Amino acid sequence: xxxxxxxxxxxxxxxxxxxxxxxxxxxxxxxxxxxxxxxxxxxxxxxxxxxxxxxxxxxxxxxxxxxxxxxxxxxxxxxxxxxxxxxxxxxxxxxxxxxxxxxxxxxxxxxxxxxxxxxxxxxxxxxxxxxxxxxxxxxxxxxxxxxxxxxxxxxxxxxxxxxxxxxxxxxxxxxxxxxxxxxxxxx
Amino acid sequence: xxxxxxxxxxxxxxxxxxxxxxxxxxxxxxxxxxxxxxxxxxxxxxxxxxxxxxxxxxxxxxxxxxxxxxxxxxxxxxxxxxxxxxxxxxxxxxxxxxxxxxxxxxxxxxxxxxxxxxxxxxxxxxxxxxxxxxxxxxxxxxxxxxxxxxxxxxxxxxxxxxxxxxxxxxxxx
Numbered sequence: 001x002x003x004x005x006x007x008x009x010x011x012x013x014x015x016x017x018x019x020x021x022x023x024x025x026x027x028x029x030x031x032x033x034x035x036x037x038x039x040x041x042x043x044x045x046x047x048x049x050x051x052x053x054x055x056x057x058x059x060x061x062x063x064x065x066x067x068x069x070x071x072x073x074x075x076x077x078x079x080x081x082x083x084x085x086x087x088x089x090x091x092x093x094x095x096x097x098x099x100x101x102x103x104x105x106x107x108x109x110x111x112x113x114x115x116x117x118x119x120x121x122x123x124x125x126x127x128x129x130x131x132x133x134x135x136x137x138x139x140x141x142x143x144x145x146x147x148x149x150x151x152x153x154x155x156x157x158x159x160x161x162x163x164x165x166x167x168x169x170x171x172x173x174x175x176x177x178x179x180x181x182x183x184x185x186x187x
Numbered sequence: 188x189x190x191x192x193x194x195x196x197x198x199x200x201x202x203x204x205x206x207x208x209x210x211x212x213x214x215x216x217x218x219x220x221x222x223x224x225x226x227x228x229x230x231x232x233x234x235x236x237x238x239x240x241x242x243x244x245x246x247x248x249x250x251x252x253x254x255x256x257x258x259x260x261x262x263x264x265x266x267x268x269x270x271x272x273x274x275x276x277x278x279x280x281x282x283x284x285x286x287x288x289x290x291x292x293x294x295x296x297x298x299x300x301x302x303x304x305x306x307x308x309x310x311x312x313x314x315x316x317x318x319x320x321x322x323x324x325x326x327x328x329x330x331x332x333x334x335x336x337x338x339x340x341x342x343x344x345x346x347x348x349x350x351x352x353x354x355x356x357x358x359x360x
Binding site for chain 1 (some may be wrong): 207211242278300318352
């Protein structure tokens with residue numbers, strides 16, 4: 001395995017690694033790319049450290065992959081490492097998204113603008129499906145019992161169908177889920 | 188302009204701290220704020236922004252750049268970016284330090300088990316809310332259903348699905 005950089009990487013190589021991760025992540029699957037780069041190719045941490053960081057990144061609010069970059073950067077080089085990882089991960093994608101946005105905002109009423117907008121409607125319809133499909137995948141991997149399945153269903157329906165506010169639902173369901181997990185463990 | 192920037196900062200800064208289960212969980216709230224409350228963009232705009240942020244590399248939460256850009260140009264995009272990612276990154280940094288020390292503690296295992304169904308519920312909620320918030324023809328609904336199944340049960344690449352969806356709408360929409 002390519003462990004030539006094992007140990008403490010320089011800020012520059014940390015930044016470079018996350019720039020390439022950011023660009024390889026077309027269409028999602030960022031965590032898999034992060035693992036490949038940081039664990040497999042560079043040997044900066046082992047799988048157990050990575051998975052623990054991945055679990056934490058999902059527990060903390062915010063974009064999971066950005067949180068994971070903070071975790072890895074901080075682990076390897078402290079605050080400066082966390083900043084290098086996040087800026088590296090997002091720099092090029094930010095530029096690409098801004099250019100796409102500018103094209104979208106200026107394409108209205110221009111020739112081809114309607115075609116662009118129809119294509120985006122199709123991609124948007126797929127993107128919704130990607131979210132739902134991710135939910136199905138995660139559910140099959142992580143939900144084995146009725147109680148957690150009910151918690152997930154109540155949250156999905158109250159926000160997604162009934163239109164309740166995110167904060168209100170979390171204020172009720174986070175304590176409920178914690179209490180249920182605690183009760184289940186005591187039995 | 189300044190007022191708009193403050194509104195952007197408050198909206199995304201708040202969402203940053205309640206985005207349990209990743210950025211997608213906040214999409215319903217983002218849509219409500221940007222389309223219904225502030226009238227910054229229309230519902231079709233929101234869906235187009237969502238599609239662009241999913242098609243581009245990087246985290247899906249980069250949709251906040253597009254909303255910020257529409258409201259207040261580059262400054263709006265910058266404020267939205269810092270507001271959406273800053274607070275959660277600071278939280279992640281301190282959490283990482285505590286996490287390390289709690290490797291075998293009972294509360295860490297309890298948190299992991301309690302938050303998994305919440306995150307999964309929020310993922311479904313975001314998809315359902317986006318369907319509800321968008322006026323669509325039956326072709327688009329069929330595309331969503333097909334993409335859901337394809338992504339859940341096959342190994343087709345998301346980019347292939349996104350391109351396929353665009354083609355279907357161009358031909359049949």
